[in-house]
Amino acid sequence: MSKNIYSVIRRPIISEKSIKLRETLNQVTFEVSRTANKFEVRRAVEALLEAKVSSVNTMIVRGKEKRMGKYTGRRPNWKKAVVTLQEGETIEALDLVGQFPEDEFEGEE
Numbered sequence: 001m002s003k004n005i006y007s008v009i010r011r012p013i014i015s016e017k018s019i020k021l022r023e024t025l026n027q028v029t030f031e032v033s034r035t036a037n038k039f040e041v042r043r044a045v046e047a048l049l050e051a052k053v054s055s056v057n058t059m060i061v062r063g064k065e066k067r068m069g070k071y072t073g074r075r076p077n078w079k080k081a082v083v084t085l086q087e088g089e090t091i092e093a094l095d096l097v098g099q100f101p102e103d104e105f106e107g108e109e
Contacts (some may be wrong), residue, residue: 006045008036013080025084028091032058033100041081052086 010031012018019027032041038056045053059082063075067091 003033003036003040003044005048008033008040008044009048021082026087026089027082027084030081030083032079033078034060034077036079036081038081041083043094045083049091051089054084054086056084057082 010033013029013031015029021027021029028045030041030045036044037057038058041056041058042053044049045056059080061078061080063077066075077093
């Protein structure tokens with residue numbers, strides 16, 4: 001059964017670690033549906049972002065225990081996919097390098 005690509009990929013994950021992976025290993029990280037498998041993630045990334053995928057690694061991230069005063073709760077588990085792009089492929093929509101001008105922060109010391 002084929003899923004809608006927008007229901008497979010929920011959001012990109014932008015963190016220090018994911019930016020480092022993109023710069024060094026040409027990998028991008030997404031939060032995906034818990035029921036999506038590697039084939040569906042590959043198909044969704046290639047269709048949505050128009051980039052050739054080399055491999056897909058998925059993992060279940062366990063939800064954290066959170067407290068509000070004396071009450072405790074739990075965040076839900078979610079699935080993360082680390083997608084390795086083929087050599088020479090980039091995704092401009094997720095490119096953060098050059099988005100902030102260097103001279104904007106000069107003189108604020």
